[in-house]
Amino acid sequence: xxxxxxxxxxxxxxxxxxxxxxxxxxxxxxxxxxxxxxxxxxxxxxxxxxxxxxxxxxxxxxxxxxxxxxxxxxxxxxxxxxxxxxxxxxxxxxxxxxxxxxxxxxxxxxxxxxxxxxxxxxxxxxxxxxxxxxxxxxxxxxxxxxxxxxxxxxxxxx
Amino acid sequence: xxxxxxxxxxxxxxxxxxxxxxxxxxxxxxxxxxxxxxxxxxxxxxxxxxxxxxxxxxxxxxxxxxxxxxxxxxxxxxxxxxxxxxxxxxxxxxxxxxxxxxxxxxxxxxxxxxxxxxxxxxxxxxxxxxxxxxxxxxxxxxxxxxxxxxxxxxxxxx
Amino acid sequence: xxxxxxxxxxxxxxxxxxxxxxxxxxxxxxxxxxxxxxxxxxxxxxxxxxxxxxxxxxxxxxxxxxxxxxxxxxxxxxxxxxxxxxxxxxxxxxxxxxxxxxxxxxxxxxxxxxxxxxxxxxxxxxxxxxxxxxxxxxxxxxxxxxxxxxxxxxxxxx
Numbered sequence: 001x002x003x004x005x006x007x008x009x010x011x012x013x014x015x016x017x018x019x020x021x022x023x024x025x026x027x028x029x030x031x032x033x034x035x036x037x038x039x040x041x042x043x044x045x046x047x048x049x050x051x052x053x054x055x056x057x058x059x060x061x062x063x064x065x066x067x068x069x070x071x072x073x074x075x076x077x078x079x080x081x082x083x084x085x086x087x088x089x090x091x092x093x094x095x096x097x098x099x100x101x102x103x104x105x106x107x108x109x110x111x112x113x114x115x116x117x118x119x120x121x122x123x124x125x126x127x128x129x130x131x132x133x134x135x136x137x138x139x140x141x142x143x144x145x146x147x148x149x150x151x152x153x154x155x156x157x158x
Numbered sequence: 159x160x161x162x163x164x165x166x167x168x169x170x171x172x173x174x175x176x177x178x179x180x181x182x183x184x185x186x187x188x189x190x191x192x193x194x195x196x197x198x199x200x201x202x203x204x205x206x207x208x209x210x211x212x213x214x215x216x217x218x219x220x221x222x223x224x225x226x227x228x229x230x231x232x233x234x235x236x237x238x239x240x241x242x243x244x245x246x247x248x249x250x251x252x253x254x255x256x257x258x259x260x261x262x263x264x265x266x267x268x269x270x271x272x273x274x275x276x277x278x279x280x281x282x283x284x285x286x287x288x289x290x291x292x293x294x295x296x297x298x299x300x301x302x303x304x305x306x307x308x309x310x311x312x313x314x315x316x
Numbered sequence: 317x318x319x320x321x322x323x324x325x326x327x328x329x330x331x332x333x334x335x336x337x338x339x340x341x342x343x344x345x346x347x348x349x350x351x352x353x354x355x356x357x358x359x360x361x362x363x364x365x366x367x368x369x370x371x372x373x374x375x376x377x378x379x380x381x382x383x384x385x386x387x388x389x390x391x392x393x394x395x396x397x398x399x400x401x402x403x404x405x406x407x408x409x410x411x412x413x414x415x416x417x418x419x420x421x422x423x424x425x426x427x428x429x430x431x432x433x434x435x436x437x438x439x440x441x442x443x444x445x446x447x448x449x450x451x452x453x454x455x456x457x458x459x460x461x462x463x464x465x466x467x468x469x470x471x472x473x474x
Contacts, residue, residue, distance in 0.1 A: 005163050005321050016249040016262070023263055023282065045398065082203065082304040084280040086246050086265050088402050091332040104332070105339055107402050107425060107433075109265060109280045111304040117265075117277045122400040122425045122433045124339065146398040146427040163321050174407040174420070181421055181440065240361065240462040242438040244404050244423050267423060267438045269462040275423075275438045 003095045011090055011129065014136045015104060019085035022157060027072060030157055031065040035130060038062055039140045042158055045123060048144045056154060068157070078155050083120065084109040085158075090127075099130040099139055108158055110151075121145045121158055161253045169248055169287065172294045173262060177243035180315060185230060188315055189223040193288060196220055197298045200316055203281060206302045214312060226315070236313050241278065242267040243316075248285075257288035257297055266316055268309075279303045279316055319411045327406055327445065330452045331420060335401035338473060343388060346473055347381040351446060354378055355456045358474055361439060364460045372470060384473070394471050399436065400425040401474075406443075415446035415455055424474055426467075437461045437474055 014033070021029040034040065042057040059065050088105040095101075103126045110120035123145035130139045143158045172191070179187040192198065200215040217223050246263040253259075261284045268278035281303035288297045301316045330349070337345040350356065358373040375381050404421040411417075419442045426436035439461035446455045459474045 005325065008325055009163065009166055012247050013249060016247045019246060019263060020249055020261060020282065084263055084265065084282075084304055086244050086263055086280075086402050088335060089247065089328050089332045089405065091329060091336055103336060105335060105400055105402055107265070107400065107423070109277065109304075111280065114306060116307055116309060117280045117305045119277075119425065119433045119435075122402075122427065124336065124400075146400055146425075147433045148430060149432055151432060167321065167324055170405050171407060174405045177404060177421060178407055178419060178440065242421055242423065242440075242462055244402050244421055244438075247405065265423070267435065267462075269438065269464075272464060274465055274467060275435045275463045277435075 003092060003100070007100075008092070010136050011092070011100060011102065014129065014138075015087055015090050015125075018138075019087050019106075023082070023084050025082070025156075027069045027156065030069060031062045034062050034065060034138045034141070035132065036062050038065070038138055039142075040065060040138075040157075041141075042143045042145070042154065044148050045144050045146050046148055048142070056150070057157075072155055072157075076155055078153065079112060081113075081155075082111045083156055084111070084117070087125070090125075099128050100136075102127050102129065106158070118151070120151060121154070122147065123158075161250060161258070165258075166250070168294050169250070169258060169260060172287065172296075173245055173248050173283075176296075177245050177264075181240070181242050183240070183314075185227045185314065188227060189220045192220050192223060192296045192299070193290065194220050196223070196296055197300075198223060198296070198315075199299075200301045200303070200312065202306050203302050203304050204306055206300070214308070215315075230313055230315075234313055236311065237270060239271075239313075240269045241314055242269070242275070245283070248283075257286050258294075260285050260287065264316070276309070278309060279312070280305065281316075319408060319416070323416075324408070326452050327408070327416060327418065330445065330454075331403055331406050331441075334454075335403050335422075339398070339400050341398070341472075343385045343472065346385060347378045350378050350381060350454045350457070351448065352378050354381070354454055355458075356381060356454075356473075357457075358459045358461070358470065360464050361460050361462050362464055364458070372466070373473075388471055388473075392471055394469065395428060397429075397471075398427045399472055400427070400433070403441070406441075415444050416452075418443050418445065422474070434467070436467060437470070438463065439474075 043055040093101040126142040128140040201213040251259040286298040359371040409417040442458040444456040
């Protein structure tokens with residue numbers, strides 16, 4: 001796999017599309033951003049930096065992502081809220097046979113009914129992205145959040 | 159109209175230029191980002207998602223934008239503050255005879271004198287952009303904010 | 317110096333790389349983003365807009381940046397925290413013999429141990445960037461923050 005301008009824009013678009021789909025509450029689209037045997041983790045920076053395995057969320061296939069979507073939509077009882085991702089431009093770390101490795105900083109704001117927006121999470125995405133017949137997809141997306149504390153719970157994916 | 163790399167960068171630049179002009183307090187430049195018969199709305203996500211017409215602000219021509227600028231600068235009495243937009247990369251939804259349809263997530267921070275910055279608004283832009291002799295311009299810019307509550311008032315445009 | 321698509325992406329990458337290196341706490345990389353005889357300032361918008369000289373930080377060479385890194389890492393006693401920059405796409409203001417002049421809006425979030433993320437600083441970068449043998453580098457980076465108040469101190473660079 002090589003990096004050219006068109007691929008960079010595809011990469012940028014994957015990041016934007018992912019963020020805006022989640023912010024629209026369009027959870028059913030979420031697993032489709034990943035490959036079949038993907039890895040998605042949501043982990044504190046404290047644990048990531050120490051190489052510790054514990055994650056807040058860890059899904060090891062697209063099927064597990066679909067299960068999470070089912071959980072969020074039909075099982076978990078929680079106060080409704082909107083999310084808003086603002087994500088920096090992705091920075092390409094490496095391009096090789098196993099895809100593009102890239103990272104980007106993010107902030108996710110949460111807005112509950114009749115309340116002001118507040119910071120839900122900040123951190124970075126650390127990704128491995130591969131080219132598939134349907135376009136670029138996440139083979140790995142590690143979400144590493146700066147704040148050890150999570151206000152209440154993380155319900156929708158970051 | 160077709161989408162190529164150069165057009166994508168023009169689009170990205172329009173978004174950045176718009177945000178930075180407003181953040182500089184350069185309100186006189188604001189109407190110039192729009193076509194003569196543009197539509198600019200600022201609407202809560204709650205109303206937008208239900209298809210309800212009520213907007214916090216609704217302007218249906220460049221002339222109305224100019225009138226708003228006059229109001230902000232010379233009529234409305236308010237506590238002065240600075241704005242800071244941080245806007246995600248635009249995502250192109252469609253390209254056709256009527257222009258580019260695109261969206262982008264945003265957060266706007268407000269800073270008053272002798273106070274810390276706070277979140278004024280988060281949401282997304284939903285736009286229709288056309289090519290004019292002066293470059294890309296907004297034929298429609300719908301600002302859809304996530305938070306139902308507005309802290310005090312929206313004075314300057316988002 | 318001319319602006320083409322490849323240069324624009326190099327510019328975008330410089331901005332991202334800078335932000336992510338700082339957020340990773342990788343301060344030793346910081347001086348390397350600048351030219352040998354660079355200028356780095358951190359200044360309130362209030363002073364910048366009035367043309368006043370007083371800056372919160374002002375460094376006039378890469379050697380002074382290295383001295384600051386030494387100070388941050390080995391001298392200043394402070395509560396540890398993580399930073400997270402989210403930076404808008406750069407907007408090119410001018411391209412000439414003295415390099416690229418560009419600006420970008422930013423928000424920097426600060427997260428302390430066992431605490432929620434909070435807004436540390438918002439503002440814009442105003443830059444002059446030159447092409448060197450090692451790629452694009454900052455000849456000048458002026459950080460102009462909107463908020464007059466700084467919560468506690470600025471330790472790590474913005």
